[in-house]
Amino acid sequence: MCEKSKVDVNARILERNDSAAAHNAAHFREHGVVCVNLMGSPGAGKTAVLEATARFDRGKTRIAAIAGDLATDNDADRLKAAGIRAASINTGSACHLDAEIVHRTLHHFDLDGVDYLIIENIGNLVCPAVYDLGQAVNVVALSVTEGEDKPLKYPTMFAKADLVLLTKVDLLPYLVGHVRVPAIMDSLARVMPRPNVIAFSAHTGVGVDEWLQWLEQRKPAPMEAQFA
Amino acid sequence: MCEKSKVDVNARILERNDSAAAHNAAHFREHGVVCVNLMGSPGAGKTAVLEATARFDRGKTRIAAIAGDLATDNDADRLKAAGIRAASINTGSACHLDAEIVHRTLHHFDLDGVDYLIIENIGNLVCPAVYDLGQAVNVVALSVTEGEDKPLKYPTMFAKADLVLLTKVDLLPYLVGHVRVPAIMDSLARVMPRPNVIAFSAHTGVGVDEWLQWLEQRKPAPMEAQFA
Numbered sequence: 116m117c118e119k120s121k122v123d124v125n126a127r128i129l130e131r132n133d134s135a136a137a138h139n140a141a142h143f144r145e146h147g148v149v150c151v152n153l154m155g156s157p158g159a160g161k162t163a164v165l166e167a168t169a170r171f172d173r174g175k176t177r178i179a180a181i182a183g184d185l186a187t188d189n190d191a192d193r194l195k196a197a198g199i200r201a202a203s204i205n206t207g208s209a210c211h212l213d214a215e216i217v218h219r220t221l222h223h224f225d226l227d228g229v230d231y232l233i234i235e236n237i238g239n240l241v242c243p244a245v246y247d248l249g250q251a252v253n254v255v256a257l258s259v260t261e262g263e264d265k266p267l268k269y270p271t272m273f274a275k276a277d278l279v280l281l282t283k284v285d286l287l288p289y290l291v292g293h294v295r296v297p298a299i300m301d302s303l304a305r306v307m308p309r310p311n312v313i314a315f316s317a318h319t320g321v322g323v324d325e326w327l328q329w330l331e332q333r334k335p336a337p338m339e340a341q342f343a
Numbered sequence: 344m345c346e347k348s349k350v351d352v353n354a355r356i357l358e359r360n361d362s363a364a365a366h367n368a369a370h371f372r373e374h375g376v377v378c379v380n381l382m383g384s385p386g387a388g389k390t391a392v393l394e395a396t397a398r399f400d401r402g403k404t405r406i407a408a409i410a411g412d413l414a415t416d417n418d419a420d421r422l423k424a425a426g427i428r429a430a431s432i433n434t435g436s437a438c439h440l441d442a443e444i445v446h447r448t449l450h451h452f453d454l455d456g457v458d459y460l461i462i463e464n465i466g467n468l469v470c471p472a473v474y475d476l477g478q479a480v481n482v483v484a485l486s487v488t489e490g491e492d493k494p495l496k497y498p499t500m501f502a503k504a505d506l507v508l509l510t511k512v513d514l515l516p517y518l519v520g521h522v523r524v525p526a527i528m529d530s531l532a533r534v535m536p537r538p539n540v541i542a543f544s545a546h547t548g549v550g551v552d553e554w555l556q557w558l559e560q561r562k563p564a565p566m567e568a569q570f571a
Contacts, residue, residue, distance in 0.1 A: 124352050156385040157468050157497065158489025184496045210438060210469035239467055240385050241438035260488040261386025268412045289517045
């Protein structure tokens with residue numbers, strides 16, 4: 116088939132997705148929920164970020180999560196064990212979540228009492244950046260073990276990120292000579308319009324407080340404050 | 344658009360890809376080249392595997408490489424610096440290589456004197472498994488830092504793998520209590536029809552010999568031997 120048909124099909128898929136994403140965004144606003152699209156490579160530590168958040172915060176922050184994977188409910192099970200309200204989406208063969216599959220999950224997902232809904236996307240640095248889910252912000256988990264130049268190789272993902280959580284920084288002492296944090300920061304600065312990075316370790320708790328403060332700043336101001 | 348049109352379009356894309364892949368496969372056979380589709384997550388260490396192969400083998404094995412990335416020629420540059428004949432493919436926004444883009448690169452790629460052509464695919468555990476490039480074998484680099492359950496979460500990738508290179512095993516002492524090799528092996532055994540794993544470290548050279556022996560066994564027998 117010709118390239119034009121392929122482009123038309125892709126445009127129509129994205130158009131339909133954007134419409135569903137707008138619907139999801141309205142749903143989140145109505146419930147006063149800040150929705151985070153949490154992306155990153157397979158094994159970047161996305162689930163571990165949420166587990167650590169619950170553990171070090173002792174459940175004070177009201178976080179819920181939807182965990183996307185091609186197969187297994189492993190991540191949702193881990194999140195529930197950490198005390199986080201969670202549901203799974205299994206995409207089968209799709210390499211990203213889309214707004215419609217999130218919409219269908221929201222039908223059965225209780226947002227009462229939730230401040231932040233974290234949607235843990237499929238582990239993939241490419242397509243998840245293209246499909247809007249109705250989120251307020253994009254966060255990318257980038258593990259120091261992935262090397263220095265991933266932002267340059269996957270520029271769209273990092274260009275669209277509002278925040279990068281630089282994960283597994285506890286492993287840095289064992290990567291000396293191979294991975295330099297200034298080189299990662301330099302890569303990020305080349306593709307992110309406003310580089311915004313928190314060094315994070317799910318094991319030691321480094322970065323959890325800063326991440327929670329960042330989330331807190333994403334909350335919409337109360338009506339009174341807005342008109343004060 | 345309806346799901347049927349989407350499925351039809353995907354089927355036609357894959358059909359056209361398969362035809363180009365058959366063409367590539369014939370090209371590799373004519374040149375006596377074993378083509379390897381090397382896949383894995385971003386940062387799994389695919390390029391480091393090839394650098395280590397060249398370094399520890401001291402250039403005895405005749406390896407060439409085509410490195411796929413959305414952007415940058417970083418990997419091809421690293422491979423050339425390691426003494427490996429190499430070319431880049433930049434896909435822009437595509438999350439996988441396909442047979443046609445490889446075909447176009449082969450027009451300008453000298454295979455004379457090459458025994459193994461390694462195509463380093465886009466870092467992604469999903470779509471690269473679906474698009475045949477004309478390769479003889481699929482190899483997946485899986486880093487121990489990615490955790491224990493990636494094979495279960497990305498089953499198609501590992502079900503189609505002829506070999507898994509379990510990379511960065513030099514970091515295992517620092518992952519004690521978090522990542523257990525037997526748990527990774529168990530995950531692989533559940534999805535790979537014939538689990539075949541080599542523990543690999545690009546830094547120490549562990550696994551390089553075994554990997555080279557495995558490659559050697561992929562070479563077609565000479566005509567005389569086949570009819571002896």
